[in-house]
Amino acid sequence: MKIPEKTEVVVIGGGAWGCSIAYQLAKRGKEVVLFEMRNLCSGASGRCGGMMVQLYGGDLTIDKTKERFTFAKYSYNTMMELQDEIGEFEFRERGCLDLATNEEEWEVVKENVKIQKELGDLEIELLSRKQVHELMPSLSDIALGGRWRATDGNLNPFKYTYKLAEGAKKYGAQVFIQTKANKIIDAGEKVEGVVTDKGTIKAEWVVNAANVWVPYLTPEIEIAPVRQLSMATEQAPALKVVPFEVPAPGYPWGTTQTASGNIVIGGAGPMLRDKERFTCFEDHFNEQVSMEDMMECAGYMADLVPELASLNIIRCWAGTIGCTPDGVPNIGFVPGKKNLLVAASSTGGMSEIAGVGKVIAEFIDEGKPSIPMDIYDPARFKDKKAVWPPQPYDLGSIMKFLLKLQRKEKRESVP
Amino acid sequence: MNSKKDLIICRCEEVTEEEIREAIRNGARDVDAVKRVTRAGMGLCQQHTCYSLVAKIISEMTGKPLSEIVPSTERPPVRPIPAKTLAANR
Numbered sequence: 212m213k214i215p216e217k218t219e220v221v222v223i224g225g226g227a228w229g230c231s232i233a234y235q236l237a238k239r240g241k242e243v244v245l246f247e248m249r250n251l252c253s254g255a256s257g258r259c260g261g262m263m264v265q266l267y268g269g270d271l272t273i274d275k276t277k278e279r280f281t282f283a284k285y286s287y288n289t290m291m292e293l294q295d296e297i298g299e300f301e302f303r304e305r306g307c308l309d310l311a312t313n314e315e316e317w318e319v320v321k322e323n324v325k326i327q328k329e330l331g332d333l334e335i336e337l338l339s340r341k342q343v344h345e346l347m348p349s350l351s352d353i354a355l356g357g358r359w360r361a362t363d364g365n366l367n368p369f370k371y372t373y374k375l376a377e378g379a380k381k382y383g384a385q386v387f388i389q390t391k392a393n394k395i396i397d398a399g400e401k402v403e404g405v406v407t408d409k410g411t412i413k414a415e416w417v418v419n420a421a422n423v424w425v426p427y428l429t430p431e432i433e434i435a436p437v438r439q440l441s442m443a444t445e446q447a448p449a450l451k452v453v454p455f456e457v458p459a460p461g462y463p464w465g466t467t468q469t470a471s472g473n474i475v476i477g478g479a480g481p482m483l484r485d486k487e488r489f490t491c492f493e494d495h496f497n498e499q500v501s502m503e504d505m506m507e508c509a510g511y512m513a514d515l516v517p518e519l520a521s522l523n524i525i526r527c528w529a530g531t532i533g534c535t536p537d538g539v540p541n542i543g544f545v546p547g548k549k550n551l552l553v554a555a556s557s558t559g560g561m562s563e564i565a566g567v568g569k570v571i572a573e574f575i576d577e578g579k580p581s582i583p584m585d586i587y588d589p590a591r592f593k594d595k596k597a598v599w600p601p602q603p604y605d606l607g608s609i610m611k612f613l614l615k616l617q618r619k620e621k622r623e624s625v626p
Numbered sequence: 627m628n629s630k631k632d633l634i635i636c637r638c639e640e641v642t643e644e645e646i647r648e649a650i651r652n653g654a655r656d657v658d659a660v661k662r663v664t665r666a667g668m669g670l671c672q673q674h675t676c677y678s679l680v681a682k683i684i685s686e687m688t689g690k691p692l693s694e695i696v697p698s699t700e701r702p703p704v705r706p707i708p709a710k711t712l713a714a715n716r
Binding site: 250251252253257369373377386388389444445446473502505506507508509510512513519520521522523524525526527528 | 663708712
């Protein structure tokens, strides 16, 4: 297949977000060309655990949560429609348990639930220690309580992404894998097209959905790469409740069970427990796995759910996810550009995929999205630029920076 | 290789030859891409059995020599190992 000379929209990145955007645009009759430098779903989308967690994260404030809640629901409803449109992708509504392991976290969880309830989020429930153990008896005695949402769950990220890409192709989109976008042709207020390693294409619109690789093409957008480590066990019978998130020292770790029965354990970021042992500080793009990584991951599971410790580990992998200074993704126009959009740095797992596609399609087709997306605006950092550590990131600077990100704005605007 | 629709290529995940051919027809060009679509190689043996079979089918269908088909990513552990064994050595 040869790259066409021109098209209406170029989407860069064949992850779940890129494919969702391509699908929604193609469905609206736009001429879409998508470039993926490796294979579809081989970045963060394919290396995550596949959890569908709405309103994820500890850093919720009234201002932020309101828009995030609207978007989460918009995305959830779109996902439900998608199941009929593109076919099933193993979404299972099994709920998600967000645990608090110490007093400080417990206070945060309680506060978050209060804020969410005030905003009309009727699904979120606060569970006491006893209720957590009734829900998940196999959990070791680590939780003081937790947050539970019954409509969360998990899905198969590969199936989801491939079905979105297939759907896009059915509507006429062209998908080029193993084709790397090297440059977005800049012409002042507008961009004119994209230079790839297989030719140049002119485009009326460009959407950069390359996640952590976004800044290489669009330096205005800043995204911090964070290495994520995951591990899968052999297939086990379906457990009653598995998906849960536990903030391990410093970073959240999650566990989930796929539709096939494999239990997937994983987490992002440097492990603060024993920083000497982990190589992941040095290179957040490192996709290799060390023996120490595996032991840490297995130990995490053995500590949390001792019953699962007899399961065989069959695979351990690593990948890179993107983080922003406030933990909210960048979705919208690149500052100063009229036809260049960015959609990157999802930290909400699989929950935002469906919504992102629709929102970007609305940006392009209608000029603005149908729901408020101001807190996702990439221009929000224009006046208060985060001071990022110089690249290449070294051990000390990235750790300090990431810690700062976590503490930033914590509970500031809670009344 | 004569196509038999129900021939199981990946024993662990019970993926048939036809499913693999379908994935290649839909654009998968290496063993990893086939794995992501069909689950062939995601099971207990981690592609130890089906890797070469999948590579051969890709080679046959795309006309690429076997040597040019990108190998799939090998990940630890090489053999399944209980989580508690790993955890005990932390």
